[in-house]
Amino acid sequence: MKRIYIIILLVTGLFSFAGMVYAEPREETEQTIAQLQERLSQLNDEISTTVVQQAEQEQQIQTLNQELAAQEKKVTNMTDKLMQLEKEIQARVRSIQLTDANQKATFFQIDGWAKMLSSVKGIEAIRKTDAARAKEYTELVESITKQQKELEQKQATYAAVQQELRATIEKQTASKEQLEKELKDNKELLAQIQEEEQQQEQALKAEQDALWQQVVLGQTLSTEEEVTEKAQDIILTAKQYLGVPYVWGGTSPAGFDCSGLMQWVFAQNGISIPRVSQAQQASIKEIPISEVQPGDLVFWGRPAHHVALYIGDGYFIQAPQPGETVKITHSSWYPFESAGRVLN
Incomplete structure (x- = not known):
């Protein structure tokens, strides 16, 4: 009887740990985190935009x-x-x-x-x-x-x-x-955000690897999103720049800001889009979030203060902010607010 009780405790503990890894930020701080992310994103966008100007x-x-x-x-x-x-x-x-x-x-x-x-x-x-x-x-x-x-x-x-x-x-x-x-004022909270995001990235790594295999092979994704040949080329181009540092106003593999990365990736595939996120959002066809497909652009804010490339199954590639590099993020951690289609 004692042995069965111990097994139950172990199983319960494992499920609790899994829940911690995959869980959203704690409910009591979720709104604070979202607001902070929004402010930081807006400030970084303002700086990048003024660098371009x-x-x-x-x-x-x-x-x-x-x-x-x-x-x-x-x-x-x-x-x-x-x-x-x-x-x-x-x-x-x-x-x-x-x-x-x-x-x-x-x-x-x-x-x-x-x-x-x-x-x-x-x-x-x-x-x-x-x-x-x-x-x-x-x-x-x-x-x-x-x-x-x-x-x-x-x-x-x-x-x-x-x-x-x-x-x-x-x-x-x-x-x-x-x-x-x-x-400076949110140092502890930012450390918590970073830790929780890293936990999620590790937890979802296997799903990311599987996603890449599907993209490379041009297969239908698990959510039945279509990967067109052109979208596949753009996504694989973006993948080359994972790890490139974020730089305000950056437009080359030496360093990117969010919109600079998008402009560069599409340009490598013969497609011209505007320079900054607000102009990118305004220049392309808006689509409902429910219809987002790999190769679409996803945005935060209206006018946009951040932009990323949707790659499927809820993932997107982004140049996040200073101190970070181009990486893959899941929408459950950082939900985008609108989407637009560049590819026909």
Whole structure:
């Protein structure tokens, strides 16, 4: 009798342990954990987005610098040409003055060459002797005026982009400070989350391995989700980057953020999608979560602050956050909120 009782205790203990491994985070902390994950994800997305914006703005400033230099050179060259043309016209007018005594007094009464050229008599005299030169002068003045306006517009654009860059950096700094505060204030809870997530990953490892075999062989998954050939290629491409570190604004195998990983993986398969998660969510066809298939994108937030690649049976590949690497996660641990289809 005693032996039977011991066996019952052992069996009960085993089931209790299994329940601990597969269980969701404890009920009393589940909402707190979900809220923390949401805040951290939003902050990381804000930082990644501002890193992308900063790179774009810095590139724009560099381009504008080159355009401004070219525009300034163009205006300078045209002004030099105008001054040379004025000297030539001045010489021509003096020649006319010497040969036409009747017009001599009129020309000397005009104050400055610009006024002289606006004078009907002056214009007529120059046109009679050198119409092409007078036309060139007029067109050059108009062109310089136009180029000067373009230069002023570029200068205004340059100043505006510099202001945007300063605002972007300020926002990025504020987001980083807030993220550091959240991490510091929730150090114990984050350690608990990490431990429980690792337990779940280990518990579901066999299922992950089986899932990969199904994907590689193009088989129907246990949930009867279809794996198309294109989805299979995309999923296997994403698998190559498991273990790559998360990097804010990362878009290459040296380091990815969540949307950078998605953009890279699809690009390797000849499919172009936008850069950031919000734009990715907005650009593709939304589908009900109940209809999600391998190769679809799954999102958190609206507008999205996180994105991942669904690979089947509730799993997705994601670049989670700083300090972590590209990995596979199950939706029971981190449920996605919406889905979209890139593949037809």
